[in-house]
Amino acid sequence: MQVIKYPSREAWPEILKRPQQDLGELRRKVQQIIENVRTQGDSTLIDFARHYDKVELDSVLVGIDEWKAADEIPLKLRDAIETARKNILQFHKGQKPVEIMVETTPGVWCWRKALPIQKVGLYIPGGTAPLLSTFLMLAVPAQIAGCSQIVVCTPPNKEGKVDPAILYIAKQLGITQVFKAGGAQAIAAMAYGTETIPAVYKIFGPGNRYVTMAKQVVSMDGVAIDLPAGPSEVLIIADGNARPEFVASDLLSQAEHGMDSQVMLVLTDETLIDPVQKALEEQLQKLPRSRTAQAALEHSRIILVNNVEEAMELSNAYAPEHLILMTENAGVLAEKVQNAGSVFIGPWSPESAGDYASGTNHTLPTNGYAFSYSGVSVESFMKVTSFQRISPTGIKNLGSTIMELAAAEGLEAHRMAVQVRLSALKEKTEGNETNG
Amino acid sequence: MQVIKYPSREAWPEILKRPQQDLGELRRKVQQIIENVRTQGDSTLIDFARHYDKVELDSVLVGIDEWKAADEIPLKLRDAIETARKNILQFHKGQKPVEIMVETTPGVWCWRKALPIQKVGLYIPGGTAPLLSTFLMLAVPAQIAGCSQIVVCTPPNKEGKVDPAILYIAKQLGITQVFKAGGAQAIAAMAYGTETIPAVYKIFGPGNRYVTMAKQVVSMDGVAIDLPAGPSEVLIIADGNARPEFVASDLLSQAEHGMDSQVMLVLTDETLIDPVQKALEEQLQKLPRSRTAQAALEHSRIILVNNVEEAMELSNAYAPEHLILMTENAGVLAEKVQNAGSVFIGPWSPESAGDYASGTNHTLPTNGYAFSYSGVSVESFMKVTSFQRISPTGIKNLGSTIMELAAAEGLEAHRMAVQVRLSALKEKTEGNETNG
Numbered sequence: 001m002q003v004i005k006y007p008s009r010e011a012w013p014e015i016l017k018r019p020q021q022d023l024g025e026l027r028r029k030v031q032q033i034i035e036n037v038r039t040q041g042d043s044t045l046i047d048f049a050r051h052y053d054k055v056e057l058d059s060v061l062v063g064i065d066e067w068k069a070a071d072e073i074p075l076k077l078r079d080a081i082e083t084a085r086k087n088i089l090q091f092h093k094g095q096k097p098v099e100i101m102v103e104t105t106p107g108v109w110c111w112r113k114a115l116p117i118q119k120v121g122l123y124i125p126g127g128t129a130p131l132l133s134t135f136l137m138l139a140v141p142a143q144i145a146g147c148s149q150i151v152v153c154t155p156p157n158k159e160g161k162v163d164p165a166i167l168y169i170a171k172q173l174g175i176t177q178v179f180k181a182g183g184a185q186a187i188a189a190m191a192y193g194t195e196t197i198p199a200v201y202k203i204f205g206p207g208n209r210y211v212t213m214a215k216q217v218v219s220m221d222g223v224a225i226d227l228p229a230g231p232s233e234v235l236i237i238a239d240g241n242a243r244p245e246f247v248a249s250d251l252l253s254q255a256e257h258g259m260d261s262q263v264m265l266v267l268t269d270e271t272l273i274d275p276v277q278k279a280l281e282e283q284l285q286k287l288p289r290s291r292t293a294q295a296a297l298e299h300s301r302i303i304l305v306n307n308v309e310e311a312m313e314l315s316n317a318y319a320p321e322h323l324i325l326m327t328e329n330a331g332v333l334a335e336k337v338q339n340a341g342s343v344f345i346g347p348w349s350p351e352s353a354g355d356y357a358s359g360t361n362h363t364l365p366t367n368g369y370a371f372s373y374s375g376v377s378v379e380s381f382m383k384v385t386s387f388q389r390i391s392p393t394g395i396k397n398l399g400s401t402i403m404e405l406a407a408a409e410g411l412e413a414h415r416m417a418v419q420v421r422l423s424a425l426k427e428k429t430e431g432n433e434t435n436g
Numbered sequence: 437m438q439v440i441k442y443p444s445r446e447a448w449p450e451i452l453k454r455p456q457q458d459l460g461e462l463r464r465k466v467q468q469i470i471e472n473v474r475t476q477g478d479s480t481l482i483d484f485a486r487h488y489d490k491v492e493l494d495s496v497l498v499g500i501d502e503w504k505a506a507d508e509i510p511l512k513l514r515d516a517i518e519t520a521r522k523n524i525l526q527f528h529k530g531q532k533p534v535e536i537m538v539e540t541t542p543g544v545w546c547w548r549k550a551l552p553i554q555k556v557g558l559y560i561p562g563g564t565a566p567l568l569s570t571f572l573m574l575a576v577p578a579q580i581a582g583c584s585q586i587v588v589c590t591p592p593n594k595e596g597k598v599d600p601a602i603l604y605i606a607k608q609l610g611i612t613q614v615f616k617a618g619g620a621q622a623i624a625a626m627a628y629g630t631e632t633i634p635a636v637y638k639i640f641g642p643g644n645r646y647v648t649m650a651k652q653v654v655s656m657d658g659v660a661i662d663l664p665a666g667p668s669e670v671l672i673i674a675d676g677n678a679r680p681e682f683v684a685s686d687l688l689s690q691a692e693h694g695m696d697s698q699v700m701l702v703l704t705d706e707t708l709i710d711p712v713q714k715a716l717e718e719q720l721q722k723l724p725r726s727r728t729a730q731a732a733l734e735h736s737r738i739i740l741v742n743n744v745e746e747a748m749e750l751s752n753a754y755a756p757e758h759l760i761l762m763t764e765n766a767g768v769l770a771e772k773v774q775n776a777g778s779v780f781i782g783p784w785s786p787e788s789a790g791d792y793a794s795g796t797n798h799t800l801p802t803n804g805y806a807f808s809y810s811g812v813s814v815e816s817f818m819k820v821t822s823f824q825r826i827s828p829t830g831i832k833n834l835g836s837t838i839m840e841l842a843a844a845e846g847l848e849a850h851r852m853a854v855q856v857r858l859s860a861l862k863e864k865t866e867g868n869e870t871n872g
């Protein structure tokens with residue numbers, strides 16, 4: 001890791017810069033894939049599985065034998081899935097927004113109601129290992145939200161099958177629409193539908209460059225997506241109390257995700273630099289994905305600053321996806337967070353707790369999106385509709401205000417919509433007076 | 437308006453189709469404008485004002501004389517602004533999310549905290565008239581959210597000045613960063629910053645085709661935007677009780693927005709068709725924007741269906757931005773809304789109430805985005821960060837679950853981050869035992 005000591009504020013933008021990529025070529029490739037799926041449907045998915053996943057599929061449907069195999073996953077894994085599911089459920093179930101009615105003017109009642117997005121698509125990456133945790137992190141909140149149709153796409157493994165643990169989770173949750181499709185083609189299938197895979201209104205889930213570009217492309221065409229994507233990242237703030245082996249293990253958790261992972265360590269104590277570097281070397285050797293982690297560390301940074309306050313300012317200027325605070329009084333420091341996806345407080349809160357099982361969602365804004373985006377929550381699977389009901393008294397009270405503003409904006413029909421109502425009320429009152 | 441009687445379900449998709457546009461050429465033009473602003477800053481803004489707004493600006497800053505003129509707007513308009521502001525404030529202030537801490541496992545505390553997006557940009561269109569209401573609808577929730585920097589861009593009028601009513605609102609709200617810039621160039625300025633205009637993290641506000649395309653383009657580059665855009669639209673469900681002149685005035689309120697406005701009337705009573713058409717003709721003649729409204733009506737539809745339930749199903753399949761219910765028991769019917777931006781219940785609730793003054797937000801999902809997007813609210817100006825604090829007991833309780841799932845996903849460093857902590861706790865316990 002590159003070590004930078006006591007940088008000036010002027011140097012911060014350069015230090016905090018994330019790598020830029022030229023995505024033009026990737027975009028063109030992905031647009032072609034999407035076009036193929038739109039025009040040729042399932043057969044394109046089967047062609048791509050042959051080409052990219054090296055498997056021959058009869059159909060993108062999951063076979064009965066695969067569903068059966070789901071019952072045979074190890075008991076320990078089942079227990080772990082169940083614990084994670086319960087915690088995720090417990091944390092997310094309180095996120096369903098509540099309706100509050102406000103009478104803003106006598107006779108004018110306004111309220112909001114969160115409604116489920118009816119059709120959602122979840123992309124669960126496969127690759128070297130199936131991302132069980134991602135499935136839980138997306139499906140549990142979707143079910144709390146009340147989405148009536150949950151469609152899942154995941155790439156087949158080398159045997160052309162869906163991983164039994166993924167199907168185990170699907171069965172536990174009662175999700176039946178699981179399809180064998182991966183990559184940009186799976187995103188296209190969920191965006192536009194094929195003979196077998198239904199089109200959805202919003203697509204969730206992480207993936208490789210092709211998947212994230214495909215999400216970006218279909219989002220331009222009216223299909224909502226969870227979050228714009230970028231390489232995963234962590235920033236750790238540590239003082240002299242931090243244990244080097246804890247710091248190193250958390251840095252490596254991030255680094256093993258991919259060579260483009262962003263790993264930043266902000267220290268207030270120079271004496272920690274060497275022990276952390278040493279712990280990194282020791283732990284690296286034990287990792288099956290050590291080459292990936294090593295490559296990520298090469299463009300990562302250790303930044304030495306004067307105190308924890310300055311460290312927090314630096315973090316707020318970076319807006320990390322994950323922020324770990326390993327300092328004395330980390331809880332107090334956490335109050336000063338302005339921009340971060342998820343914050344891990346104290347030495348016993350590794351990022352992997354949030355990645356898997358503490359209950360918080362691990363689908364988070366990266367690449368600086370934490371300046372303006374939230375991670376996935378139950379709200380991500382809902383949309384809010386506003387309602388208003390106005391009584392005759394209400395429109396009398398509010399009428400002149402509406403008409404004045406409509407006139408100022410030169411929108412006469414808007415003014416007239418109130419005018420015709422006030423006239424009708426006047427006639428009615430006069431009629432009543434005459435009759436009375 | 438085109439009249440369609442008792443369409444079959446198979447015909448619904450065709451009837452509910454929104455017009456498609458080829459945006460390739462527009463995108464190229466807008467990308468060029470953005471590039472100019474990025475490289476040449478303020479001078480490009482001044483060039484564009486000369487070219488498009490036909491005014492010669494010394495600077496994009498608002499002059500002292502313009503700020504002074506703001507004090508002289510008519511009292512009636514001031515009162516209307518104040519009433520609208522109060523109602524918007526009252527409806528929106530309850531939207532600030534609350535923190536709830538959940539102990540998902542003994543020793544594992546998780547919570548979320550909504551934090552303001554620090555820098556936001558508001559685009560307030562000018563054109564024929566300044567959109568005062570849009571300024572209120574965006575600035576009030578931004579201030580409730582606690583955004584520390586609110587930047588406003590609005591095009592200069594023919595005299596090269598900002599409308600005094602816009603500046604009056606700015607003064608009332610204490611917003612000082614108002615700049616004279618319109619069109620795609622204003623969006624570029626707020627996305628990337630110029631010598632004078634600060635860059636922001638999220639851009640809000642409606643606009644013409646150039647503005648909305650510019651928002652789409654910068655959103656691909658990491659700047660968040662409020663909503664994808666499309667032509668404004670209304671769907672009215674009316675039964676035999678509805679008053680034709682109310683229905684017509686609400687249809688025209690939408691139609692006068694632009695020639696591309698979408699206007700749909702779904703009726704359950706055939707006898708309403710003629711009176712509504714007649715009322716439309718009468719009211720049209722009184723409108724200064726009658727040509728625009730007329731053009732919008734030409735591609736609009738009256739659809740006759742069997743009953744209000746079918747009408748609501750049709751509406752849910754369309755997902756209108758605005759939905760007006762002028763039926764008996766409209767409140768009960770409103771319970772069945774699944775997809776809509778904002779719902780107006782009963783004969784005394786015209787769309788213009790929500791557009792200006794009832795308190796609900798008028799920045800709403802159009803073009804079918806109501807299937808998956810919410811309108812603007814206080815939450816739109818905030819992002820949510822999750823937090824977790826785990827105690828030694830907590831990591832002992834949760835450790836095996838995390839390690840099991842990390843192993844299943846082949847992420848050894850994630851597993852190790854827990855392992856090193858459990859080992860440290862074990863040493864500590866053993867040390868205590870030895871010492872004790």
